Amino acid sequence: MPRRATAVIAGALSALVAAPAHATAGAFWDSFEEPWAPSGSFTTYRAHETFGSWTVIGGDVDLIGDGYWAAQNGAQSLDLNGARAGAVRAVFRTTPAADYRVSYRLSGNPSGPPEAKTGVAGVDGRAWQDFAFDATGTSRTAMGYVEMSFTFRATRAETSLELTSTTPGAYGPVVDNVLVQSCTVTDCSIRR
Numbered sequence: 001m002p003r004r005a006t007a008v009i010a011g012a013l014s015a016l017v018a019a020p021a022h023a024t025a026g027a028f029w030d031s032f033e034e035p036w037a038p039s040g041s042f043t044t045y046r047a048h049e050t051f052g053s054w055t056v057i058g059g060d061v062d063l064i065g066d067g068y069w070a071a072q073n074g075a076q077s078l079d080l081n082g083a084r085a086g087a088v089r090a091v092f093r094t095t096p097a098a099d100y101r102v103s104y105r106l107s108g109n110p111s112g113p114p115e116a117k118t119g120v121a122g123v124d125g126r127a128w129q130d131f132a133f134d135a136t137g138t139s140r141t142a143m144g145y146v147e148m149s150f151t152f153r154a155t156r157a158e159t160s161l162e163l164t165s166t167t168p169g170a171y172g173p174v175v176d177n178v179l180v181q182s183c184t185v186t187d188c189s190i191r192r
Contacts, residue, residue: 081172
């Protein structure tokens with residue numbers, strides 16, 4: 001193989017390896033699998049700390065490890081309350097004027113009150129969807145996840161998604177399997 005072709009292929013491969021697969025202009029996906037939290041336990045992250053694709057922007061959150069309770073996808077999930085209500089943000093690439101669908105799985109920490117776990121999903125700092133989950137009758141082995149979704153139109157080349165708990169105390173809403181897809185990939189209609 002000619003030397004120039006080898007260099008081009010090597011350059012293309014290194015670009016593919018360097019670009020995270022979960023953060024392209026057409027999609028973002030995170031199931032809270034990184035970093036690994038202790039098995040059967042959790043790791044608390046506080047304001048301004050970063051884990052995986054997320055930054056804590058208020059309060060604190062618990063990254064729940066494998067076996068602590070049932071995740072909806074993979075082994076880990078995120079309790080949006082650590083010792084108190086928390087909020088996280090992820091930033092991903094988008095195409096301005098393109099439509100996107102956000103979906104995520106919602107449950108609630110079954111270990112304590114209140115039964116109603118509430119919060120807000122936002123885009124670029126603007127509240128977009130209020131969410132609520134009634135944890136009555138759930139358990140660590142039967143979390144009862146439900147799918148939540150909404151659509152938005154991107155206005156910039158980078159967009160932020162915020163997930164915020166409005167539940168007081170240490171037992172908050174639990175999220176997992178966060179997916180943002182371009183409406184050119186999935187069928188969606190804009191609802192504001």
